Amino acid sequence: MSSSRPTSVPSPKIATEFLEAHPEVATIDVLLPDLSGVVRGKRIGRDQLEGTFKEGAAFPASVFGTDVTGDSVDSSGLVWELGDADYPCWPVAGSLVQVPWTARPSAQVMLTMAEPDGTPFYADPRVVLQRVAQRYADKGWRPVVALELEFYLIDKTREAHLPPSPAISPVTGSRQSTTQVYGLDELDDFEAVLDDVANACQLQGIPAMAASAEYAPGQFEINLTHVDDPVQAADHAVMLKRVVKGVARAHGMNATFMAKPFGDETGNGLHMHVSVLDKDGNNIFASEDDPEHGSPLLRHAVGGLCQTMNDCMALFAPTANAYRRIRPNAYVPLSACWGYNNRTCAFRVPASSPDGVRIEHRVAGADANPYLAGAAILAAILHGIETEAEAPPPVDGNAYESQEPSVPKTWAESLELFEKSDFIAEWLGEGFQRVFHAVKESERRDFESEVTPLEWAWYLKTV
Structure with missing residues (x-):
């Protein structure tokens, strides 16, 4: 993946020092919260962590065009219009930490998505808040x-x-x-x-x-x-x-x-x-x-x-x-x-x-x-x-x-x-407004098309 590295990305030295301090850590979860606040991500080996800080991690932009169930919403404009292309995601400063509740020693780091030229990706919720701040x-x-x-x-x-x-x-x-x-x-x-x-x-x-x-x-x-x-x-x-x-x-x-x-x-x-x-x-x-x-x-x-x-x-x-x-x-x-x-x-x-x-x-x-x-x-x-x-x-x-x-x-x-x-x-942002509405409107229609057990209990034999 070829992309410009944003200046805000922490130095790969952070990853190196973390791995040296925690030789027991076997895997690292890289986390990318979507529009619904659901934490999407990948689990990588410790040998991949420094590369993530140097080159970023690849995720499709369509991760921000998914509903709460994880289904891609075509009308979001982040799926087929972009060829379901990968975009670079970069570690968030200060977010590389141990995870103490897992059976095997592990860690996690938060990510944020950028355009290939290094500018923030408009549909990333973290970026939406950054713009207001x-x-x-x-x-x-x-x-x-x-x-x-x-x-x-x-x-x-x-x-x-x-x-x-x-x-x-x-x-x-x-x-x-x-x-x-x-x-x-x-x-x-x-x-x-x-x-x-x-x-x-x-x-x-x-x-x-x-x-x-x-x-x-x-x-x-x-x-x-x-x-x-x-x-x-x-x-x-x-x-x-x-x-x-x-x-x-x-x-x-x-x-x-x-x-x-x-x-x-x-x-x-x-x-x-x-x-x-x-x-x-x-x-x-x-x-x-x-x-x-x-x-x-x-x-x-x-x-x-x-x-x-x-x-x-x-x-x-x-x-x-x-x-x-x-x-x-x-x-x-x-x-x-x-x-x-x-x-x-x-x-x-x-x-x-x-x-x-x-x-x-x-x-x-x-x-x-x-x-x-x-x-x-x-x-x-x-x-x-x-x-x-x-x-x-x-x-x-x-x-x-x-x-x-x-x-x-x-x-x-x-x-x-x-x-x-x-x-x-x-x-x-108009772009964010369009994507969020498309995703949630699709989710709403899917939800409301579902026939519930209560409807069967009330109406199946009575009307």
Whole structure:
């Protein structure tokens, strides 16, 4: 493969030093997250690692034209139009780490795709987020980002036609059956799993904070510490999901980030906290004149988030299942509203020190691609600031009662809004907009053409 090596690619010396430090490592997984956030990749031998840093790894561009099942979507324009050609993928700095949950010593490294001339490939979600981050850098600003991810630990064994079950506690030998938010006994039940997750995060440089039990049996949340590089923050989220799934498998169970795995229990969310530092390191959302409520730029940022929320819902809720999560009184926003320290709103300004003023975006499900959700959120914030968008009045009390639901009710409606959005085209790119819509619209049609067991149960003999 002949291609220009981007200047941002880490030196092959990194690979050499890693192999010398870890002679036990036999294989390395090279990872390339797709549009759905599914981590695609290859498993290479240690003798191929230095070559990957020198020459890149070849993947077809159509990897970004695949749906969540792995099928290529012809209408994406990344398959036959390009001759299903290979493109160079290059290691991401700082992402070469050990993998502690496998039976055989192994490692992993993240990749990002480039054009043959070395420029970033427009449909790579990591590149989409990089472009938005660059617009902040052009102003001398740095977004500070922290992500929170919810997930369930579930039984590894499941009949295909039956719903999942919460995992059996290794301590008690039984399933949790009650909701004990922030419960310590629930953490004790899965202490071995969560400890191994924490140890793996430390080994891989993922800045994970303590886990907490959430609002359903077997549900947990892990918060990531804030960093002033949004692309790195999304990298951490992708790596965290891989850690949680890998460690769970090693303990004989599975982990799911599906938005709504149980109909009668709370869903899994992806919450993103954002503040912005100026060139002098000052938080632009903070205000000396009004430390309790923040600066006018905070309200413009919220205004941008409110204006663009529905255009971006296809990124925040990118699956059929995601729309089962969006319902009243489930801590999932139903309208583009905001408030101070109010978890019933889409955009919450948490209680904090005056310098720590930030926005918590509470819309996305845990099935969202962290790069794409982050790109949409940061684009909306900067769009709101640059256009001096007006925020609606903040909501006090229960937003589910005071605010009329306004989010798209269906996947089809979200995709239509996304496809027609001038905001998406301008900020995330027309090429990306076309590819993402094609992939997800194809996925939606395939999903909706499937006849379900419930339809047979209700209609086969009755109508």
